[in-house]
Amino acid sequence: MDCAGLRTDPVAHAQALIDAGEAHRAARELRGLLAEGRGGALARTTLVTALLASGDVRGALAEAREAVSLNPAVPEVLVALGEALLAAENLPAAIAEFQRALRLEPGHMRARHLTGRAWLAAGEADKALEMFEGGDDVAGLADDIARAQAIKAAARSDPGYVRHLFDQFSADYDSRMLGQLGYAAPAILAQLADLVMPGRSELAVLDLGCGTGLSGAAFRARASRLDGIDLSPAMIEKARARGIYNSLEVADLETHLRREGRSYDLILAADTVVYLGDLALLFAAVAARLAPEGYFLFTVEQAQVADFELGPKRRWRHSEAYIRRLAQVSGLGVAGIVAAAPRHEAGEPVAGLAAALVRL
Ligand SMILES: C[S@@+](CC[C@H](N)C(=O)[O-])C[C@H]1O[C@@H](n2cnc3c(N)ncnc32)[C@H](O)[C@@H]1O
Structure with missing residues (x-):
């Protein structure tokens, strides 16, 4: 020029x-x-x-x-x-x-x-x-x-929104979740694992939306390998400091699961699916990544009418009928779906579900 x-x-x-x-x-x-x-x-x-x-x-x-x-x-x-x-x-x-x-x-x-x-x-x-x-x-x-x-x-929360939200929340995430929000999703999923896969240990576990590692900590004892992925770099740094994960990656779970990679005996999503509306992609990708007789354990907040809907706190809710229907078309069996309150809001338990799906 x-x-x-x-x-x-x-x-x-x-x-x-x-x-x-x-x-x-x-x-x-x-x-x-x-x-x-x-x-x-x-x-x-x-x-x-x-x-x-x-x-x-x-x-x-x-x-x-x-x-x-x-x-x-x-x-x-x-x-x-x-x-x-x-x-x-x-x-x-x-x-x-x-x-x-x-x-x-x-x-x-x-x-x-x-x-x-x-x-x-x-x-x-x-x-x-x-x-x-x-x-x-x-x-x-x-x-x-x-x-x-x-x-x-x-039909899902924007990755930028989730990342920004949790980057900001990371500093006092554990104390707020375990304190005022009465957070119980990791313990609920651990109890569900006891029910549907009793005695199984030495598992290769993938923690989707691992956050600061509260969910990983609830499963470390039964894992021979524990991998975590999360959209928020600040949450991943907190999880790293816990020293319980074999590998941690900043990634969007839908993108991550669709890549070639190892298979898992157990895939967890504790209070993570609330940032996804349509779960079709997730279920299909999880089914592809589960080992035979591998389990997918997750919590949702419950939708009463629609398959999935966005709640006032910008968290998605899902219906039991939707989970069952989608599991079937994704090659996953329903090992159990139970009512659960993964957290409290304004002192009241949030109506939710804990689901255990198994690769057929
Ligand atoms: C409420 S926290 C739960 C964290 C952890 N599982 C626990 O039990 O404490 C939800 C986490 O999911 C992550 N997350 C939400 N949507 C995600 C996505 N599409 N891909 C990866 N991580 C996601 C968020 O960044 C956040 O750390």
Whole structure:
């Protein structure tokens, strides 16, 4: 690309380099400019853009923080920091910076669009759509709106929503679950295992949505191998600290199960299925991963009318009839389905089921 006409304006020249796919060079030139004391806020925000375009998120964050400390009341600078935080997947901090920019300049379209993108990453489609309103000439808007609509229409919780929710919840998950929420799903599933597979030990166990490892801990004694997967990196770190898993992976369970992999004598999902509505994919994938006479044990919250429905706390509920029907078409037998209260809400037990399915 011929940038000769822009050479008198080094920032415009750098932007042209970024647009031409030469972000590394743009970053080098902008750093040189700033080192000579010749660049202002625009040079720094363009440097943040260049670093992000070249994949250097850590460098972009450092430059953006420096820019904000020098120019704390310039919306563009706050937006640049928000963008770097968004790239670092620190959604709450990114949203806070975009909101600071919007307080300074309420009509800042880019700040609105990026706030919407951050909400999208957190699976918050309605909040994202609100931010996208009135922004017809922002690049990528149509795709972002389509993504928000897809999240709203999906028959499961969005992975971004689950991840964000549990990343935030991880620090005091165990104390809140075991305290005020009277969480009992791991113990309920352990009792169900005693009933349907008495005396079986040395099991290869997969814990779907392992969280901090409360469910794994209830099954460690009967496992020769215990693997856990979860969408939330912060929850996985808590599980790792427990030291009871042979392997842990940050992954979406539907994606994980569909990959080639080892088979298991027991697959668990304690209070995890509440983040999936349609269970067809899960049941089929579990059936494919269970060893002969392998069991799938899980808890659900109970739907009374529909096969599955989204409750007011954004947790999916499932009916017993649906579980039985889907088990049959997935090649799984029903070893037992019992009424259970996996947790309490506002002091009241939540009506649920604990199910044991077995590979036929
Ligand atoms: C209520 S916690 C239960 C954690 C653990 N099983 C226990 O008994 O304490 C639900 C967990 O499922 C995870 N989760 C939800 N949907 C998931 C999915 N599609 N793939 C992987 N993990 C998921 C969440 O991140 C969260 O850690």
